[in-house]
Amino acid sequence: MTNFAEDVIAGVTGHMNVDHQEDSLLIARAFGYPEATASTMVGVTGEAGIWRVTDPSGEHELSVAWPSAPLTERAQIRRDVVLVYRAACKTLGVVARQEHESELKSEHGAHDAHDHAAQGGHSHGAHGAHGEKGHHGHGGGHGGGNPHASTEEYAEGEKPFSVVMRESSWGDHSDSEGASFMEDIMRGKATKQDYIDLSVQHYFMYEALESATAQFADNATMASFHRSELERLDALKLDLAHLIGADWADKVAPVPATAEYAARIRECAAEGWVAGIVAHHYTRYLGDLSGGQIIARRVSKQHDLEHAGVAFYDFTTLGSLTDFKNEYRGALDALGATLSEDEQKRMLDEVRAAYGFNTAVFVDLGKAKAAAAI
Numbered sequence: 243m244t245n246f247a248e249d250v251i252a253g254v255t256g257h258m259n260v261d262h263q264e265d266s267l268l269i270a271r272a273f274g275y276p277e278a279t280a281s282t283m284v285g286v287t288g289e290a291g292i293w294r295v296t297d298p299s300g301e302h303e304l305s306v307a308w309p310s311a312p313l314t315e316r317a318q319i320r321r322d323v324v325l326v327y328r329a330a331c332k333t334l335g336v337v338a339r340q341e342h343e344s345e346l347k348s349e350h351g352a353h354d355a356h357d358h359a360a361q362g363g364h365s366h367g368a369h370g371a372h373g374e375k376g377h378h379g380h381g382g383g384h385g386g387g388n389p390h391a392s393t394e395e396y397a398e399g400e401k402p403f404s405v406v407m408r409e410s411s412w413g414d415h416s417d418s419e420g421a422s423f424m425e426d427i428m429r430g431k432a433t434k435q436d437y438i439d440l441s442v443q444h445y446f447m448y449e450a451l452e453s454a455t456a457q458f459a460d461n462a463t464m465a466s467f468h469r470s471e472l473e474r475l476d477a478l479k480l481d482l483a484h485l486i487g488a489d490w491a492d493k494v495a496p497v498p499a500t501a502e503y504a505a506r507i508r509e510c511a512a513e514g515w516v517a518g519i520v521a522h523h524y525t526r527y528l529g530d531l532s533g534g535q536i537i538a539r540r541v542s543k544q545h546d547l548e549h550a551g552v553a554f555y556d557f558t559t560l561g562s563l564t565d566f567k568n569e570y571r572g573a574l575d576a577l578g579a580t581l582s583e584d585e586q587k588r589m590l591d592e593v594r595a596a597y598g599f600n601t602a603v604f605v606d607l608g609k610a611k612a613a614a615a616i
């Protein structure tokens with residue numbers, strides 16, 4: 243078996259997870275997990291590409307054999323990923339993008355990945371339809387995918403509120419995810435100081451969010467979303483003490499966007515607007531339980547952090563993250579059913595605003611970094 247160098251694997255998986263999340267999701271759906279909601283490329287060998295796939299029944303490892311295995315060079319990986327992607331498109335009846343054409347032409351002897359996979363035994367996934375279905379199988383939108391490419395059809399006016407929420411805000415999610423400060427962290431281009439600066443901003447965000455949540459602890463709606471295991475402040479204090487030192491509290495300050503973000507959360511609380519607080523709760527915690535987990539893996543590897551320093555991302559006490567997220571979406575659906583159309587719209591706007599604040603924080607952090615470099 244060919245073992246590619248660590249930097250090659252990191253380069254390929256990093257590129258796939260940042261720029262081709264949608265394609266990884268397509269691959270997962272075509273190669274055994276038709277209801278996949280997230281797919282992250284986690285490994286590459288000379289024989290196969292490996293993805294971690296989430297679907298309503300849990301997390302799975304998917305190994306898709308390279309059509310021209312064994313591969314020995316990086317350029318061959320690129321070519322075969324494209325072949326696997328095209329095969330996935332063919333299986334799912336999706337029109338493949340024509341980029342990377344040159345990579346395919348430059349190589350001889352590349353097999354047709356679809357036919358190869360169709361011979362069976364090359365992708366180790368749970369083939370076929372899953373008997374059990376968790377929540378209402380969130381077909382699209384996860385893993386950076388396009389929520390409008392949902393595999394699930396809903397009758398007019400019957401789309402669950404959680405799906406409406408994700409679909410109406412996914413563009414804002416992509417903006418946030420694509421902010422260059424965040425992208426640099428994901429690509430391993432950021433420094434440890436960048437990560438520390440981000441953790442500091444999290445501290446001010448969660449101070450506001452968790453005090454708003456605590457203020458409404460007795461509220462039945464709030465209680466249907468919140469679990470004490472979600473609370474991040476203690477973990478953040480531990481991380482900051484480890485990253486900055488015991489006197490960290492004297493050395494930290496919010497950037498302007500974080501201060502505005504926190505003020506907005508406090509405003510929702512002062513108004514007693516529970517759906518507004520839930521909008522912020524959703525945007526942060528579901529993000530931490532999703533992309534946050536990918537960020538944690540990157541950062542802990544790059545900066546050699548085990549627990550202290552990345553405790554913020556550790557939700558072990560919550561149990562299965564997939565189950566929790568499904569329950570959370572069920573609570574969103576239940577809340578949506580109690581809201582008027584105007585109230586729903588207001589809440590959806592607040593989710594979009596929350597993403598906007600997060601993006602603005604990345605922009606401010608980028609500016610602060612640029613200013614410090616002068």
Ligand code: HEM
Binds near residue numbers: 296415532533600
């Ligand atoms: C590089 C950065 C990011 C990556 C790689 C990323 C990745 C992902 C992935 C893979 C999912 C789908 C997970 C699943 O359905 O189980 C997701 C969902 C989500 N992310 Fe992100 N994300 C990033 C940044 C952010 C940011 C900055 C926020 C906002 C603070 C955020 C908020 C969310 C939310 C709320 C969801 C749940 C959407 C839903 O299903 O309703 N993400 N993210």
